Amino acid sequence: MESGIFHTTYQADMALRRTHAQKIRVVLLLVAVVIFPFFADRYFLNLANQVGIAIVGAIGLNILVGYTGQISLGQGGFMAVGAYTTGLLTKHFGIPWYLSIPISCFFTALVGAIFGIPSLRLKGLYLAIATIASQEIILWVVTHWNVVTGGVDALVVPNPTLFGTLMNTDFNFYWIIWACVGLTALLTVNLFRTHWGRAFIAIRDQDIAASVMGINLFRYKLLAFAVSSFFVGLAGALIAHYRTIVTWERFTIDVSVLYLAMIIIGGLGSVSGSFFGATFMTLLPAVLTNLGRALKEYIPAIDTFIPYIQQASFGLVIILFLIFEPEGLRKIWNNIKDYFRLWPFSY
Amino acid sequence: MELFIQYTLTGLTNGAILALAALGFVLIYKASDVINFAQGEFLLVGAYIIYAMIAQFGLWWPLGMTFTVIIAIGVGVTVERLVLRPMIGEPIISVIMVTIGLSSVLQSIVKMTWGSQPKEFPPFIPTDPVKILGATIGADRLWAIGIAIVMLGAFSFFFRKSREGIAMRAVADDQQAALSMGISVKRIFAWAWSIAAVTAAIAGALVANIVGVSGTISSFGLHVFPVVILGGLDSIPGAIIGGIIIGLLETYTGGYIGQGLNQVVSFIVLIIILMVRPYGLFGQQIIERV
Numbered sequence: 293m294e295s296g297i298f299h300t301t302y303q304a305d306m307a308l309r310r311t312h313a314q315k316i317r318v319v320l321l322l323v324a325v326v327i328f329p330f331f332a333d334r335y336f337l338n339l340a341n342q343v344g345i346a347i348v349g350a351i352g353l354n355i356l357v358g359y360t361g362q363i364s365l366g367q368g369g370f371m372a373v374g375a376y377t378t379g380l381l382t383k384h385f386g387i388p389w390y391l392s393i394p395i396s397c398f399f400t401a402l403v404g405a406i407f408g409i410p411s412l413r414l415k416g417l418y419l420a421i422a423t424i425a426s427q428e429i430i431l432w433v434v435t436h437w438n439v440v441t442g443g444v445d446a447l448v449v450p451n452p453t454l455f456g457t458l459m460n461t462d463f464n465f466y467w468i469i470w471a472c473v474g475l476t477a478l479l480t481v482n483l484f485r486t487h488w489g490r491a492f493i494a495i496r497d498q499d500i501a502a503s504v505m506g507i508n509l510f511r512y513k514l515l516a517f518a519v520s521s522f523f524v525g526l527a528g529a530l531i532a533h534y535r536t537i538v539t540w541e542r543f544t545i546d547v548s549v550l551y552l553a554m555i556i557i558g559g560l561g562s563v564s565g566s567f568f569g570a571t572f573m574t575l576l577p578a579v580l581t582n583l584g585r586a587l588k589e590y591i592p593a594i595d596t597f598i599p600y601i602q603q604a605s606f607g608l609v610i611i612l613f614l615i616f617e618p619e620g621l622r623k624i625w626n627n628i629k630d631y632f633r634l635w636p637f638s639y
Numbered sequence: 640m641e642l643f644i645q646y647t648l649t650g651l652t653n654g655a656i657l658a659l660a661a662l663g664f665v666l667i668y669k670a671s672d673v674i675n676f677a678q679g680e681f682l683l684v685g686a687y688i689i690y691a692m693i694a695q696f697g698l699w700w701p702l703g704m705t706f707t708v709i710i711a712i713g714v715g716v717t718v719e720r721l722v723l724r725p726m727i728g729e730p731i732i733s734v735i736m737v738t739i740g741l742s743s744v745l746q747s748i749v750k751m752t753w754g755s756q757p758k759e760f761p762p763f764i765p766t767d768p769v770k771i772l773g774a775t776i777g778a779d780r781l782w783a784i785g786i787a788i789v790m791l792g793a794f795s796f797f798f799r800k801s802r803e804g805i806a807m808r809a810v811a812d813d814q815q816a817a818l819s820m821g822i823s824v825k826r827i828f829a830w831a832w833s834i835a836a837v838t839a840a841i842a843g844a845l846v847a848n849i850v851g852v853s854g855t856i857s858s859f860g861l862h863v864f865p866v867v868i869l870g871g872l873d874s875i876p877g878a879i880i881g882g883i884i885i886g887l888l889e890t891y892t893g894g895y896i897g898q899g900l901n902q903v904v905s906f907i908v909l910i911i912i913l914m915v916r917p918y919g920l921f922g923q924q925i926i927e928r929v
Contacts (some may be wrong), residue, residue: 301796363732413917416731417674422913425906429860432868437825455927556736579900600747605742614737615725634694 308481313633329466337462339578344469344505345530345552348556351563353524355480357552358561359489359495361515362411366423367551369407369430370521372543374400374528376434376441378451379538379606389452389459391531397522403430404521405514412510434616435540446540465534472530476523480563483519492516496561504622553606559622568621576609577602645774646894647887654779654886655787658850659842660791660859661866661878663835669798669873670757670807670831673723673734677742679860681836685711686842687752689750690758690852700763708839715836719829746857757853764848779848786845788865790838791879798875803830811873865905871922 299305329337349371356364377396381387387395406464407426411419434441441447452459459465483489491512494502503509514522550573558569584598617623664678675681678814688710692703722741726734764779798804809817810827818824846856866885870877885905893901 314654357732363735374830410913414913417735418868418913418917420674420731420735421868422910423862424861425909428903428906432899435748436899550731552736553740556732560732597751600751603750604747607740607745607747610740611744612724614729614733614740615722618729618733 306485309525325470328535329463332463336345337466339575341462341466341469341534342570343574344466344473344528345471345534346551346554346574347567348469348530349524349527349551350558350566350570351476351480352525352527352564354552354555354561354563355492355523356516356520356556358514358555358559358565358631359484359496360492360520361499362408362513362516363416363420364520365420365545365548365552366407366421366426366430367524368543368545368547370400370404370524371528371531371547372430372434372540373403373521374525375532375538375543376447376528377525378529379447379532380440382449382452382533383447389533390454393526393533396529397525400525400528401522404524405518408514408517411513424545424548427548431540431543433510434543444540445614449532449536451536452533460534460536469530469534472526476526477563477567480523485599486517488512488515493561551605553610557609557620559620562622564620564625565620568625573606573609576605580605641773642894644772645776647775648771648891649780650887650890651848651883652776652783652886653890655783656842656882657862657886658787658879658882659783659790659845661863661870661882662794662875663838663842664863664867665837665873665875665878666794666838667831669811669875670806671723672811673715673726674872675719675835676735676738676739676860677745678835678839678863679857680742680745681711681893682846682855682859683749683854684714685836685840686747686847686852686856687753687843688840689844689847690753690760693763694758694761703763703821704844707715707844708837711836711840712833715833716829718836719832723832724825725827742857746854750854752779752830755780755854757851757855760847760852764845766848777819779845779851783845783849783871787839787879787882788842791875794875803827806830809876862905865909866870868909868919871919873923874919874921877910877921903912917925 297311299310304360311628327352328340332340349367353364353367356362363567374396378389378392381392381395382389407423407430410422414422420594435444437443457464459468472570484493491502491507494505494507495509495512495516499509528543531542554569554573555566556569557572558567559565581598584594584601587594613620659683660678664675667673667675685707685742689703689707692698692706696703698706718741722737723734727738759762762779766777766779769781770773796804798808806817806822807827807830809820809822810824814824817827839858842859843856846859848858862885866881867878868881869884870879870881884907888915889901889905892904907912914921
């Protein structure tokens with residue numbers, strides 16, 4: 293029976309994973325991620341890849357919304373910037389994908405910082421609306437700048453290869469995506485142990501107080517937008533090379549809403565929450581589709597309703613989570629953990 | 640010159656519809672500090688209900704309109720009770736997300752009931768073209784302007800003179816103080832949501848009459864943001880003037896510049912306004928203290 297977690301050295305206190313249980317869980321997760329592709333078929337590999345990309349994007353958004361408290365509905369636009377930048381660089385300048393992805397990340401960070409400028413004067417509702425504007429403006433540029441982006445036509449990106457091997461098969465790209473997931477998670481967890489991350493959190497809690505403490509709001513708000521957009525751009529770039537077809541429909545405001553839903557359902561301001569939320573929201577429509585197929589024998593008309601049921605359950609899940617568990621799946625997970633940790637005296 | 644008058648008239652009428660949609664939005668914000676991302680879906684629901692009443696059940700239009708208003712009140716109260724009330728005191732992002740979730744649910748219900756194909760709408764307001772100063776415009780569009788003006792008058796009266804209107808302003812100002820004065824905040828919220836739903840239903844009926852019934856009506860929800868930001872989130876005259884300015888701006892850019900720039904010009908204006916006057920033309924400036 294334990295009453296808490298106590299450390300006797302600073303080193304133990306500062307460690308990323310502080311308890312044995314945490315270390316074991318990380319190792320188990322890593323093992324699962326590594327052996328998964330050898331057993332899964334194409335369908336599940338494809339799903340796993342979608343989940344991975346969603347996790348990268350969700351962590352990126354969580355840096356901005358969950359950790360820095362700047363509500364953003366511009367996620368779709370920034371993903372579009374990442375996807376189109378890497379796609380165009382590869383297609384027109386022949387830059388290999390492993391170079392164009394980082395370049396597009398930095399470019400998205402720059403664009404994110406520019407669209408973050410209104411955040412200096414706005415907060416809360418007004419900022420959310422301003423980011424909708426940035427979403428609409430970016431998407432408009434994408435669909436109307438025909439010379440560069442090809443307008444509403446799909447942008448076809450050359451297949452990524454490495455030493456002559458085709459990389460965008462489900463199996464090969466799995467490793468790229470999940471390496472990015474690991475890297476993003478590690479960088480983000482560590483980011484919030486540094487000066488920058490602490491400043492972000494201070495801004496979230498109370499930005500006027502933060503500026504009184506000597507945090508330069510101008511600098512750190514823009515930095516938050518840039519860092520967040522960096523990872524969001526990475527997610528967009530991964531989509532571009534995985535699908536090799538980039539269309540503007542993939543980056544509408546619905547995408548922004550979807551990612552916001554992910555981090556809210558997963559848990560704001562936490563990396564593990566982004567994992568939970570991205571996985572949940574990516575698998576939900578897939579599960580519903582399969583459920584619909586399974587029920588087709590009994591209810592033949594269900595086919596036409598599946599898209600509507602997906603949309604309705606998307607909304608319902610958001611509403612129900614916000615009403616009954618506003619802290620998201622992460623909180624549920626913690627409750628489960630606590631229940632067993634304190635068993636049989638869990639109350 | 641004729642072209643200019645034509646654009647001006649079209650812009651004014653578009654603006655009037657936007658203003659009507661914005662009114663409900665401002666009302667909810669004024670009473671409860673909630674931004675309703677489902678306002679476009681309220682319009683959608685209103686349009687489809689009036690379609691069902693007139694085209695499917697074949698009711699006489701004033702009767703159909705009455706039923707629509709009654710159903711809209713029901714929708715407003717239900718939404719407030721089930722979805723928004725648990726959100727009192729929650730952070731802004733939760734409130735935003737809950738209305739986004741609501742919009743998705745409403746949209747799917749409409750699609751499940753009526754399908755996703757656009758519907759032919761039997762116009763109940765005369766649509767014959769009217770000539771003004773050489774420009775031609777549908778009579779139903781002129782109705783939109785008239786209805787917007789009437790609504791503006793009614794709302795101004797409501798907020799200044801009626802008991803509920805004054806109570807609503809009190810709640811918006813300070814919920815705790817209002818509670819201690821014996822005002823039922825819950826009832827006020829229910830009032831605000833049902834009135835907003837009714838204005839949205841009326842606007843939806845107008846839109847249905849002008850452009851027909853289809854899922855695209857919900858896109859008005861997004862278009863309302865530049866309007867309310869320009870006018871100020873908590874100002875009713877602001878909603879009307881903002882609606883007219885944005886309506887004119889979009890029509891002029893669409894007409895003279897084209898390139899689809901009219902879809903995005905209002906958002907560019909929105910960002911500029913937000914940078915210069917974050918609280919809009921007529922909005923109340925809030926001084927923040929730590």
